[in-house]
Amino acid sequence: MxxxxxxxxxxxxxxxxxxxxxxxxxxxxxxxxxxxxxxxxxxxxxxxxxxxVFRREFGSLATFSFAVSIGGVFSSVATTFVYPLQAGGSAAVVWCWLISGIGCMAIALSVSELVSAYPTCGGLYYTVSQLAAKNHAPILSWLTGWLNILGQLAGVAASEWGAAGLLLAVLSISSDFTYLPSVEHAVATMAGMVVLSGIVNSLSTYWIAKLTSSYVIFHVLVLLSCSIALLTMATTANGNPRHTAKYVFTDIENQSGWPSAWSFMFGFLSVSWTMSDYDATAHIAEEIQNPDIKAPWAISMGMLFTFVAGWLYNIVLCFVMGDITGVDSILASPIQQPVAQIFYNVLGKRGSIVFTTCAFIILKFGNISAMQSTTRTIYALSRDRLLPCSNIWTTILPTTGIPMNAVWLTVVLATAINLIGLGSYPAIAGVFNVCAIALDLSYCIPILCKIYYGRFVRGPWHLGRYSMLINIYACLWTCFVVVIFMMPTNLPVTPETMNYAAVYLIAILMFLMVYWGTHGRKSFSGPPVDRCIS
Incomplete structure (x- = not known):
C-alpha cells in the first residue's frame, strides 16, 4: 500500500x-x-x-485531449439527440443545449478550481477531506467517494452500450436495413467493447498518453468535415432541403405527451450527459505534469470546447434533418439512431457509414479515457481503505505501472451492469440516468463544503472574485437538473416508459448509509489530512 x-x-x-x-x-x-x-x-x-506510483506522461496536449474525449461531442450527440428532439423538436435541440451548457460550465469551472488546489487521483473525494470540518470529513468523503465511483462505473457501462449501438447501426446501414440489431446483439457487442477498453488500459501510461494525444485532432477534423458535408449535400440529396433559420430556432414539436413547457426541459438531458464526468481529468492528476495548472486548464477548456462545438453541431443537424415530417421519421428510424438516420438521409449509404463509424471510433476513445479515470479512482479509494478488498485494487503491475486488478474489476462491473439490458431496457436506462445524478451529486458535496466551511485555499488556477457566484449557480443548477433526470420522459407512464433512476438512487443512498453504519465508520477515517508523518 x-x-x-x-x-x-x-x-x-x-x-x-x-x-x-x-x-x-x-x-x-x-x-x-x-x-x-x-x-x-x-x-x-x-x-x-x-x-x-504513477509515471507523469501526460503533457498539455494529452491532458487536453483526454478532457475533450470525456465529452466526445460528435458521438455523444449521436447517442443522445433523441431526447431534445422528442421533447420539443428543433427549438429544444438548440436552446436546451445553450441553457444547460451554461449550467454545466459553472460546474466544470467549480470543479477545475478545486482540482487546482488538490490535484490527486482521488479527485473531489480527497478534496472534501480538506474542506470539511474534521468530525464531518470522514462521512462526507465516504459519501462523495462512493457516489463518484458508482457514477463512473455506470458511465463506462452507458458509453460502451452507446458504442455498441453505433457499431450495430453501421452494420444495419451496410445491409440496407435488412439486419436490425436486437438487445442480445447489443449486449454481446457491448461486452466485446468493454474488454477492448480493458486491453488498451492495460498498457503503460506512456502508450495511453500517446494514444490520447491523437484523439482531439481526429475529433475536430471529423466535426468540421461532417458539418460541411451535411450543409453541402442537404440542398440536393434525397429531396432533403435545408430548413430555414426560423424553423431551426423556433419550431417546437412535442412528442413526449407532457405539456410543452415541461417537456421542453427534457432537452437538457442531452447536454448534461455529454458535458459530464468533469473530474475525470482529476483522476489522472498523478500522471500529469504540473497537474495543479494543466488539469484544471484541460477540464475548463475541454468542457468549453464541448459546449461551443456541441451547440454549433446541433444547429447543423437541425438545419439538415429533413422536411416538416422529419422529426417523426427520424424518431421512427429502424436502427434507433436518429443522427445516423440523418447521415443516411442526407449523405446516402456510403457517407452515413463513414461518419457513423467515425462516431463509433470517437466514442471508443472516450470510453478508454473514462475507464482509465475509473480505474484510478478505484485505486485512490482503495489506498484510503474505502473499498472492500482494498489491498487487491492497489496492486501496481511493475512492468506497466498500472493498477491492473482495478482495470479488470472495471471491465467485470461495467459488463455486469449492462447485462441488466437483457431483462429490461427501461431498467438499464435508469442505471444510465443514475450515472449523471451520482456524478453531479459527488461534485456538489465538495463545492458546498467550500462554500459552507470556508477552509478553501485556492491553487494557481482559480475563479477570482467570481468564484462564490459560480459555485452557487453550479449547485442550484445541479439540484434542478437532478429532478429532470428522475422524471419519465414520456406519457403515459408504463413499465416500458418508466424512469427507474429515482428507485436506484434511493436504494444506493440507503445502502451507503447502512454500509457506513455497519462498516465505514469503524474502518474508514478518510484520506490523509494536512501533512504526512515525519
Missing amino acids: NHLRPDSLMSGDDEQALQLNNATPCDTSDIENNTGLGDADRVLVAKNGYTP
Whole structure:
C-alpha cells in the first residue's frame, strides 16, 4: 500500500496505527535533497501525504485531449439527440443545449478550481477531506467517494452500450436495413467493447498518453468535415432541403405527451450527459505534469470546447434533418439512431457509414479515457481503505505501472451492469440516468463544503472574485437538473416508459448509509489530512 497517514490523526503507538491503516510513513529524504522526485511528486508527498506510483506522461496536449474525449461531442450527440428532439423538436435541440451548457460550465469551472488546489487521483473525494470540518470529513468523503465511483462505473457501462449501438447501426446501414440489431446483439457487442477498453488500459501510461494525444485532432477534423458535408449535400440529396433559420430556432414539436413547457426541459438531458464526468481529468492528476495548472486548464477548456462545438453541431443537424415530417421519421428510424438516420438521409449509404463509424471510433476513445479515470479512482479509494478488498485494487503491475486488478474489476462491473439490458431496457436506462445524478451529486458535496466551511485555499488556477457566484449557480443548477433526470420522459407512464433512476438512487443512498453504519465508520477515517508523518 502507498497510503501515508498524517501525524495529526495519530494517537498512541504510531507503528501500530500505521499497521492498522496499512500505511507507510513518508520518506522525506528525496524532498529534502531534491532528488528522485519531480516537483509535482514532491508536493504529492509533502502536501497530500501519498507516495507517487504513477509515471507523469501526460503533457498539455494529452491532458487536453483526454478532457475533450470525456465529452466526445460528435458521438455523444449521436447517442443522445433523441431526447431534445422528442421533447420539443428543433427549438429544444438548440436552446436546451445553450441553457444547460451554461449550467454545466459553472460546474466544470467549480470543479477545475478545486482540482487546482488538490490535484490527486482521488479527485473531489480527497478534496472534501480538506474542506470539511474534521468530525464531518470522514462521512462526507465516504459519501462523495462512493457516489463518484458508482457514477463512473455506470458511465463506462452507458458509453460502451452507446458504442455498441453505433457499431450495430453501421452494420444495419451496410445491409440496407435488412439486419436490425436486437438487445442480445447489443449486449454481446457491448461486452466485446468493454474488454477492448480493458486491453488498451492495460498498457503503460506512456502508450495511453500517446494514444490520447491523437484523439482531439481526429475529433475536430471529423466535426468540421461532417458539418460541411451535411450543409453541402442537404440542398440536393434525397429531396432533403435545408430548413430555414426560423424553423431551426423556433419550431417546437412535442412528442413526449407532457405539456410543452415541461417537456421542453427534457432537452437538457442531452447536454448534461455529454458535458459530464468533469473530474475525470482529476483522476489522472498523478500522471500529469504540473497537474495543479494543466488539469484544471484541460477540464475548463475541454468542457468549453464541448459546449461551443456541441451547440454549433446541433444547429447543423437541425438545419439538415429533413422536411416538416422529419422529426417523426427520424424518431421512427429502424436502427434507433436518429443522427445516423440523418447521415443516411442526407449523405446516402456510403457517407452515413463513414461518419457513423467515425462516431463509433470517437466514442471508443472516450470510453478508454473514462475507464482509465475509473480505474484510478478505484485505486485512490482503495489506498484510503474505502473499498472492500482494498489491498487487491492497489496492486501496481511493475512492468506497466498500472493498477491492473482495478482495470479488470472495471471491465467485470461495467459488463455486469449492462447485462441488466437483457431483462429490461427501461431498467438499464435508469442505471444510465443514475450515472449523471451520482456524478453531479459527488461534485456538489465538495463545492458546498467550500462554500459552507470556508477552509478553501485556492491553487494557481482559480475563479477570482467570481468564484462564490459560480459555485452557487453550479449547485442550484445541479439540484434542478437532478429532478429532470428522475422524471419519465414520456406519457403515459408504463413499465416500458418508466424512469427507474429515482428507485436506484434511493436504494444506493440507503445502502451507503447502512454500509457506513455497519462498516465505514469503524474502518474508514478518510484520506490523509494536512501533512504526512515525519
